[in-house]
Amino acid sequence: MKVGFLQFCPQRGQVKENLRTIIGLIDGQECDLWVLPELCNTGYLFSDPDEAWDLAEEIPSGSTTEKLAEISVRNRSAIVAGIAERDEDQLYNSSILVTPKGDIFRYRKLHLFGYEKEVFSPGDREPEVFNIGRAMVGMMICFDWYFPETARILMLKGAQIICHPSNLVLPYCQKSMPTRCIENRVFAITANRIGSEVVGNRELVFTGGSLIVDPLGEVLAKASEDSEEFKIVDIVPKISSDKKLTRMNELRSDRRVELYGELLRNGDSDGSE
């Protein structure tokens, strides 16, 4: 199975142009699963929630979703892409997964980073795993990586590949994705963006370095920090279903859920302060 990421520089507010860039780069490529960056159609910074509102779209009726769904069917490629979603009176930082069979799945970012809280509502649903025929696929978006719970839940729900649209500005994620893969024995595809954005007194520089990591933490492909590029690698998703770490250790059954389930649910415990 061929999986890839597309790393590029979305232009702020230029949905049509960004879509044209994406299609120009991926259309016709042989790739079974593409991952594109977070908010890859709108850019990251909005002047105000109204601007985000105008640029966001409904799923599945919006133009980005429709167009990528069409490309997905034509190229026989599943595509994961981060987009701004409008649903009734709420905005979400979402990703879609469109498949050659015509399925359109969605995930809404659970952990909003900094200024996103001024624009988006946090995801209101459990992370789910989707069957795309050749693999079981889960999605998380950018800062979600920081919380080990996100990838853990996806693994427990059967994800073999975690698709990870991102707009990373900090340097930690790229170094830590191998750990996320090792601890869950999954593949992960982080598609980060490049370039910078300035709105008012906010200036952000995105860190590129998109990467594909295997279940043993090996980096199979890595992009530069600042250039537009895509990489496609061949993987065998089902190796991630083998959770045996040694003859006597299995990643899931070795978890001591009877001792830590309640504790992890308790977000208010902070004995130190």
Added chain:
Amino acid sequence: MKVGFLQFCPQRGQVKENLRTIIGLIDGQECDLWVLPELCNTGYLFSDPDEAWDLAEEIPSGSTTEKLAEISVRNRSAIVAGIAERDEDQLYNSSILVTPKGDIFRYRKLHLFGYEKEVFSPGDREPEVFNIGRAMVGMMICFDWYFPETARILMLKGAQIICHPSNLVLPYCQKSMPTRCIENRVFAITANRIGSEVVGNRELVFTGGSLIVDPLGEVLAKASEDSEEFKIVDIVPKISSDKKLTRMNELRSDRRVELYGELLRNGDSDGSE
């Protein structure tokens, strides 16, 4: 506050000699918190459970605990050390924390690795955090690191420093400890052993590389792969109580416990198979 690890090669079955080695190296050093390797008094491999039984000791009445407690008071150093524990008819792979005030705390390894399951019972109690005056300290042992739940629970219970006695044979942990520290904003001290052991057809080579990592994932000290050494660094434990990642993000309150608590408790979900 000065914290350190001692990396050395315990001699299999030579409890008295190992204790002499430990004391020779740490006695008189200025260090507020020492971390020693897993099973540092007995060595790692036992010929059979009977041998382990004979070498194990009760806590707090055993000779290793008594001696380290004495050293702790005399040097005004808290000491964390991995030892084989005997309690009624059970054996545990445990660690003790002895303090200058005379406290003796205990942790029993939750996640047993490979052959350990033939010798030890898995830990039967929640991981706890202990106040040693200058810091809140949690313990995990070796393979516990692999399960992000372990460090997560210690952080949620208020640990500022995670003490991590180890007998690592795989190469993953040393690379991943910065991620454990970043995702929890804690200090971690991994004290690994060196050398090798052969019993029957089992041969193990331990990987050294003991390390101290700060809450931003910076490696403050690291040992070689194969030599006896200790390192002591100065840290300010309370910086780990600051869980603000950005002006608008706080590590604990940003967790979406209402969406993931139940899921993490479900160890049986594996939709992919």
